[in-house]
Amino acid sequence: MAFNTLNQVIGSLENHGGLQQSQEFQSLLRCWPEVVGAAVMAQTRPLAVDRGVLKVATSSAVWAQQLMFQRRQILAKLNLRLPAPLVDIRFSTAQWHKPLMAEPATQEQTVLWREHPSRVLDTPAGDKIEPKPAVKEPKAAFQQWAEGIQARTQSLPLCEQCQCPAPPGELQRWGICALCATKGW
Template identity: 55%
Template sequence: MSFKSLNHILDSIENQAAWQAQQEFKRLLKCWPEVVGVAVAAQTRPISISRGVLSVATSGAAWAQTLTFERQRILQKLNAKLSSQLVDIRFSTAQWQNKSVSSRSPYAEEQSVTWQEHPSRVEGMSSAALSGEKPELKEPKAAFQHWESVMRERSHLSPLCPQCQCPTPPGELQRWNVCALCAVHKWQR
């Protein structure tokens, strides 16, 4: 039995098709937000490449349909950045709930920061939520009652919209001087 050098072994691994495909997919993940833009990247997740076809999960059917119309433009941009050429892109909502890829995505942290600064965001005001207690919510009725009590407490502590008198997150009042619904209604006139 003859031993092969470490360089020879590494070269044979790197030349395997599966290894090259994995490296190509990693390059695609890195350039995805640059190619489609940060807003679209936040609503999409490349899943796999099979036979030159890129599968992309989208957060909703509207995103899948819109991006299907844009796929030729996206293909041209991706092919300019990748060493192997893609032949098509398939957009679907089917694997959006699968978080295995999203935890490694470069734009997940940016999406979280955006939500932290959103004017409609309300901190959990429930005493149970603040203390870290979570009741056992195996039954739908118990889960609904817990949600209802949290929402009631939040709305009780929230300031009122000067226009419609509904409980409103403080961030919305600071930004628009009214709740988001009244602001949208005002913009549509």
């Protein structure tokens, strides 16, 4: 997974119609790393300002509690840099795992996936697998899925250890499939 800089995140928030942020919140996001430092920044995510109260998601309850003890100092530092002063800060783990938005794959992510050892081309060279209409019955859907997997894997080389079809990149990298390799780890 590629990490984005704070400026990239802010830029994507500006461009995303449903998450239009105010100038004040954007300036808060810009000064947040300087105020809290790199260690705290990695464990926090400012979410919004509501009636002068900054809401910040934290990676764990321990971080939320620790930062509650430091909130007055953080608040004072932020208010020196912000045009409109904040009244308080609330730290919570509630929205830590919630993604900000679905972002399209970056060029770097696309290149990484193309070079990944577990990647298998959708169809063998020259063959074309036609998509089949969706089936609503569970047994028929499973059968259709199993046939699709069989069609995609029939031309793959076999793992020496388990004799299952494996992507060529995995066999080149480890000499066995990824499942067998992880058993050895």
